[in-house]
Amino acid sequence: MRKGRWSSFINQKLQQSKLSTLMVTCFIAFNLLLVSVVVWLAYQSFSAVTFAEISKARLALLNESTRRGFDFITGVTGTAYALASNRELSSLLETADTGRLAQIHQRREVSRILDHTMVVSEGITSIELYTDVFNEVTVTMADRIFPVDTIAHDSWFATLEKADAAWVPLRENESGQSLVGYAQRIFDSHGGTVAYVLIRLSRADIVRRFADVPMVLDGKVLLVDTAGNVVMQMGRVDPAGEKERADRRNEASKVQETGGAVNSPSSIIDSAWIQEHVQHGADGYEVVSGQPGGAQLVLYSRPAMLQWRLVQTIPVYTLLSPLRQAGWQILGIAVLGLLCSAVLAYLFVRQIIRPLRQLIKRMRQLEKGDFDTRVQLSFTEEYAHLAYGFNHMASQLTTLMEQVKDESRAKREAQTGLLEAQIKPHFLYNTLDMIHWRALDYEAKDISRMIVQLSKLLRIGLSGGRLFIRVRDELEHARCYVNIQSERLPFSIQYQEQIDPHIRGCYIPKIILQPFIENAVMHGHSEEGTLRIQVHMHEEVGPHEDIVIRITDNGRGLPEGWKLEETCGIGVRNVHQRIQLYCGKRYGVQLSDRESGGVEVTITLPRIETDEQLNLWLDGEK
8 A cells, every 4th residue: 555655656746847857867866876886896896806916915025024034033043053052151161160260250251252242143132141050159240141040930941941942932121121032052061951041032123124024014913933822913003104114113012921922812813813724834814804993804924944924914994995095086086977967967958858848838828829829940850840840730720710710700691691581581571561451451650650660670680780689679679570560460469578687788699589479470379369478588597697588478389299400490490590600509499388378489598798708709719
């Protein structure tokens, strides 16, 4: 039910809409849909291809950075191996049971060797030596030699006891820096461990190795060891993203140590995820959803010399922001083009619809009766055909209307002249014959009176060629005829009139009462010796305001089977034809027998009060 109402509502709105509005709306809707689909498909396909290419390019950069960045491993391990194989250092550490002064000298020499190695080695924060050889020596100045107990309780020390050397995560030192180190055992000549050398590397030392490739430091970068544990987190921490690239290269962030793994509590990219998704010895990338900041692109490089690799996470939103900006710019250009095309379409449609509106305007003028209106020819072929057809139709209608009016006027005049010619001579001859015989029987006064009545009768009947006369003139014409017949016939005629005063000045066709009075006199005289004729005129109340005339007599009535259509008499049929010719088919004459005897004639006519109304009827406008 609702669907039908909605459909009818849409149809009603469409029927009430203008053609120009519908055309412009359809054009804008179609172009908007087309532009939206094209832009969306282009953005999706272009962003997918661009995202894949950007991911591959960043993965190549990450692999290159891994290869270059971990070149320092060789230097660090070489430095540690050089210290472990230094015979002078070994001999200083193996000397036992010497005097206190000798041990102080030996410790200073060991510290000198460490300082020298620190100077010649680049990118190392510090070199520390852990041994119990000099535990009995009191230190008067700071150096880099510490007891083994200092590191014995660290989590990585147990791993070092099982190997000659290892990369280890370290706690913060006195400077507060988060470090990673390389520990190496130093053996004596008997194969026992005499000391442990620890080379400390700060975050800045490691990040400096990757500074030549700044894009690698975008987002969050994890340094992962052979077991998949996160050794260190590095990367750019700049929410505004507006610092210079040189400032971002050396920017530090916090290192978290939890049993050899550094994990971010707000991210799912941790040791477990790396062990599950990162393939051994391979590189790749993957999009991870469900992050607090949105989807993340995770890239992992191939392992370096010590099976360490870099794992980088970059927000997809940040990665595609330039592409998104370009997409908005393209969309803005498309919308601007759509608006321009809509304006041009409106102007074009308006120019196209203008001849049609002109045609509609002329048609409305034609409906109002202005048959002289014409349409200018348009520049398009279709509108030119319509304009030519409309002008030809209006011209033909004008010609036909004039032709119909002329033919109708000529026909009415010819029929009226013919019908009157049939009536007037017939009555005129009888009257003149009667005057002749009466002149023989009576004196001149009677003849004079009859001639006066006859002159009135002829004057009103002719009426200067007019077709309609006033009601009062038509009644005078009837009375003249009754007076003449009363003088002529041997029986008396009782004539009465009942006329509504409001209709005495109205126009009716002339000579419509006399033929029916004549029929009553000639064919319906009563056996009582007195013929009673009554004429009753009144206005009929209704939408048409007609005039009804009733003529009654007390005569013999109509012959059996009499019909108006089959009558051969001239008078009655003449009146009926003239009324329908002048006034229309709904008007005319009806004859019927009265219950009390005699005939009743009912004449229905339109009410015409003024000369303007009469001219409209005569011109065929009604």
